[in-house]
Amino acid sequence: MATKENNELVIGIDLGTTYSCVAVWRHEHNRVDIIPNDQGNNTTPSCVAFTNYERLIGDAAADQAPINPENTIFDVKRLMGRKYTDSLVQEDKMMWPFKVVAGVDDKPMVVVKYKGEEKKFYAEEISSMILSKMQTIAEAYMGKPVKNAVVTVPAYFNDSQRKATIDAGVIIGLNIVRIINEPTAAAIAYALDKRNDCIGERNILVFDFGGGTFDVSLLTIEGKVFRVKGTAGNSHLGGEDINNRMMKYFVEELRTKNRVEISGNSRALRRLKSACERAKRHLSYAIKTDIEVDGLVRGFDWHASITRAKFEKINIDLFEECVKTVEECLRDAKMNKSRVHDVVLVGGSSRIPKVQQLLQDFFNGKNLCKSINADEAVAYGAAIQAAMLSEGISNVPPLVLKDVTPFSLGVSTKGDIMSVLIPRNNTIPVTKKRSYWTCTDGQLSIKIKVYEGERAKASGNNLLGSFSISIFPPALRGHPFDITFALNENGILSVSAEDKATGNEKKITITNDKGRLSSAEIDRMIQEARQYKSEDEKFIRKANALNDLDRRVYRIRSALNEEKINSKLSSKEKQDINLTICRATEMLDCLNQQDIGAIGECLKELKTILDRIMAL
The missing domain is CATH 3.90.640.10 (ATPase, substrate binding domain, subdomain 4)
Known part of the structure; x- marks a missing residue:
């Protein structure tokens, strides 16, 4: 993440799909000011238009949209960090009056006519124009240059989309010192503005239903510590x-x-x-x-x-999907809905009566919190976070934010099993270490493959990166090594592997520069994890059984190579053992064709043989 430069004031920007908002902490008044634009409005349309004479941003662009639809760009946030071939991009493309084409590396580009010439822009470029407008609004209000900002994104934005947001700032020279999740920012606004006098622990569910994205976050607030317990959402629903x-x-x-x-x-x-x-x-x-x-x-x-x-x-199906997402968030956080103290509505779409009715019914008639401005709450919270990162600002609430990772992180182990080191919805920053062992004799190196996702089968998840660590001298099977995952507060993952015997170590850093999952792929993995839960469980049972089979065959063969044991076995016993080992080896050679029952029977036979050998 970018660092703050020149010790200057930091503003908070809610870069929305349909409307954006900017705010700043005024230390002389000990409050947050939502900054009005040049039309006197507290929110500005996230809209850019191109004409034969000029480029328009905000209200001016939105006002002329009906007569210049092909050159008026909106909803660009839905293109951020995506591929042109993404099915959601193709679906949106059919509803937009402006043209979208594939650019370099399959990145989507919008095509417009500007001053009589055809121009192509990446989504980051259009977003940078909207950010520039918000920066200009802030500078006019503050009466001085503004170069640093905290920008909010949906909780379910993946790293590629977050990096695209940072790039949008870089294009215009706006230093984005921190990106925070929209529901977390809204929770800060609510807790400080309306619950400043609350005592003890309080569980707040933020229902953020905006113009283009939908997020639900469950936070526990105690004193000035904001701890995210769970998050769920859909970055393509609004x-x-x-x-x-x-x-x-x-x-x-x-x-x-x-x-x-x-x-x-x-x-x-x-x-x-x-x-x-x-x-x-x-x-x-x-x-x-x-x-x-x-x-x-x-x-x-x-x-x-x-x-x-x-x-x-x-x-109705869109509204019901919102309630299902609330259920998912509570389930992931392992919290009963009766323990939720406040349900806070954020985002313009949360004003829809049917949405409120379904939500209230789900919480057994609990009154929903509508006391904060649904359009301004996110920018308000971003301004608080911005003030904490500004130099020389007094009277800022000393908040501690503990966010979570929205998907599981792990490595591939034998049998293509996903071994999770950092589970989904784990509080960050976090460091996790786990011991593993080599699978074959004489192994010269260990291949580490890092994945994110919720499938039990590693290859069914998204590969983030891979690297190898050498083993010298070559060791026997079962040689120990450690893998460590470290995820910092900015979502940057570092992975290291260490040979415990020699101390040889290798590490990589998975940065936001990596092209990672699209929102559609994240949603697909979660949906598939539910849909194929029984299939995953069956896969795990079979993979574990085959691994047990392989281990027992290896132990028996090793034991038979010992003269002390070999000499005590009769020819008939040796023949029977070899037949069982051959059958087990055939099962291991034809992994996908084996029935779990047959593997279990073979395991029992091998256990009996192993017990007999070990007793000699």
Whole structure:
């Protein structure tokens, strides 16, 4: 992670999918100020537009979007750290009026016309323009240059997406001194603003449902220590998906009722989407709303209405997915919902009545905490963290943040088994060491493969990196060595392996520069871990049984090589032992074809033989 430069003031930025917000700690007033933009609004659209004359950012870009949809870029956060071939990128691409193509290394690029020329931009470049706007807003308010910032990201952003966010800052010379998770920032805002006088331990569940991402985090707050107990989420679920659902519904209604086709008309789709977003907001307080778009297409004036009940029916699976994610977070944290003291709503989409109803029902009627501004809470918390990293700032609450890792980290062992050293939702920073042993005689080196993921089968997870450590002189099977994982507060993983006999050591660092999982892949691994749980359990049982089989064959063969034991066995016993060993060897040579029952029977025979030999 970047370090703070020049001992200057650090601001807090909530870089959102649909809206962004900037805040700063004012030590002279002992409070956080949410900084208004040049239009007097506390939030700024995360939107960039290109015209024949200029580039527009924020409100100005959003205002002209209906007449310039092909060159108005929004939702760019959904492209951060992803590949163009990612299925989610392809799905989003179909809903956007602007063009997205594949760039170098399969990175997505947006294509626009700017001053009469075609231009291509990476997602990081567009995000840097939005960050630049937030930086300018802060500088105008503070009356001096601002070069350092704390930026928030969804809790489920992977390392590739976090690195892309840092790169966006680098492009404009904004030093991102720390990246923190959005729900954690919101919890800081809530605890300091509303629970400053609470005594003892308090469990807070932050329900962060924004424009493009959805996160749930469970934190335990005691004094000034904020400890994350569990996190879950979906970095591709938010208000934009709800808008798209409504838009698809009305596109079909226009096709069937009015015989009007607009699916290929980017300007009409953009105007319809804006109308759907307004309708969604109206339905947060009204039970029915009208939608009107004059001159939608070829002079056709369109009018329709939608009820809250219909709106909820269209999106009910998305709303129910939110509650399932809450259950997952509590399950991972090993906490019963009755122990949650406060459920804090953050993000504009958390205002949807059906979402609140489902959440309240899940918590058996508990009142939801709506006392903080859902749009500003994340930036508020980021400003607190920023103040802690600023030099010479007084009266800053001395907070201690303990976050967690969102996925398991481990190595591949014999039989392609994932040996987890740092489990998912483990508090960071953390260091874990575990002893392992070589599998064959005369081994010259040990190959260490580092994985992240939730599958029992190592190759079913994501390979982060690998390295080898040499063994000299070559040792017998069972030679011990240690593997150590160290994960720091910035999410950087260091892995080392040490030969315990010789002290020979080798290590690598898995940095944020590595191209790692896309959000879709993280979600896929978690879903597959559930779907194939029984398959994983069967795989583990079989792999462990085969490893036991291999160990017993090895011990018996070693024992037979000893003259003392060999001389005491009859020819018939030797023949029977060799037949059993041959059968076991055949099982080991045809791993995938063996039945767990047959392996178990062979293990029993080998145990009997081993017991007999050891008794000689």
